[in-house]
Amino acid sequence: xxxxxxxxxxxxxxxxxNLTVYCNSSSVFSSLQWxxxxxxxxxxxxxxxxxxxxxxxxxxxxxxxGDARKDSSLHITAAQPGxxxxxxxxxxxxxxxxxxxxxxxxxxxxVKP
Amino acid sequence: DTGVSQDPRHxxxxxxxxxTFRCDPISEHNRLYWYRQTLGQGPEFLTYFQNEAQxxxxxxxxxxxxxxxxxxxxxxxxxxxxxQGDSAMYLCASSLQGLEAEQYFGPGTRLTxx
Numbered sequence: 331x332x333x334x335x336x337x338x339x340x341x342x343x344x345x346x347x348n349l350t351v352y353c354n355s356s357s358v359f360s361s362l363q364w365x366x367x368x369x370x371x372x373x374x375x376x377x378x379x380x381x382x383x384x385x386x387x388x389x390x391x392x393x394x395x396g397d398a399r400k401d402s403s404l405h406i407t408a409a410q411p412g413x414x415x416x417x418x419x420x421x422x423x424x425x426x427x428x429x430x431x432x433x434x435x436x437x438x439x440x441v442k443p
Numbered sequence: 444d445t446g447v448s449q450d451p452r453h454x455x456x457x458x459x460x461x462x463t464f465r466c467d468p469i470s471e472h473n474r475l476y477w478y479r480q481t482l483g484q485g486p487e488f489l490t491y492f493q494n495e496a497q498x499x500x501x502x503x504x505x506x507x508x509x510x511x512x513x514x515x516x517x518x519x520x521x522x523x524x525x526x527q528g529d530s531a532m533y534l535c536a537s538s539l540q541g542l543e544a545e546q547y548f549g550p551g552t553r554l555t556x557x
Contacts, residue, residue: 334485363545372447372534372548373486418485420546430499431476431546433485 333357334419336434344442346408351437353419354401360422362402363431364393367416409441445469447549449535455555456525463521464552468537475518476546477510478534479503486534492518493540525556 335354361380365373377386379395386393392405416438420431448467456462468475473494478486490500494515512518522529532551538544
């Protein structure tokens with residue numbers, strides 16, 4: 331059983347469209363990170379959310395942490411080909427190990443020009 | 444550039460051989476982590492260090508795997524008697540101490556066991 335479920339697994343859209351990807355769990359997390367990963371490279375940190383209900387914006391990307399700190403979403407406005415990549419959410423489980431980030435399987439996004 | 448670096452980037456080895464990977468963390472970070480990522484999966488935690496102390500090991504880390512961080516700076520991950528199932532991307536990350544400390548990843552070492 332995957333502790334962090336990401337949906338959709340794959341998403342192929344045209345440039346200019348909006349999209350939302352989801353990260354859900356039955357566990358509570360003390361913090362949640364979103365990463366983007368290109369093929370053959372390590373994940374690059376986009377944002378960390380810590381407080382339930384928190385919303386953070388990074389240019390065209392909007393991240394939200396659920397009120398109960400069990401889920402998160404990433405919304406991209408007017409997607410561009412440069413947004414193509416694997417989006418991973420990762421959580422530090424509340425009350426769990428301080429070292430162990432738990433990752434979802436990721437959402438593979440393809441933005442076509 | 445003062446990000447996390449890993450060496451080598453790619454390693455092809457024959458089954459049964461030993462391999463060693465190196466990770467150099469961001470200099471002021473006292474925590475260092477190793478993860479493994481296979482195709483279609485997110486990274487899975489293997490182990491982490493705070494300074495030179497190895498504080499946690501996953502059950503994924505079999506007896507054939509050993510990690511060290513002798514002086515609290517760089518770390519090595521050794522796999523003995525490699526198996527085909529060890530083929531994966533091995534990722535290193537570092538962070539400051541703290542519950543909400545952000546982990547920054549290196550580019551990874553892609554291991555292929557033939």
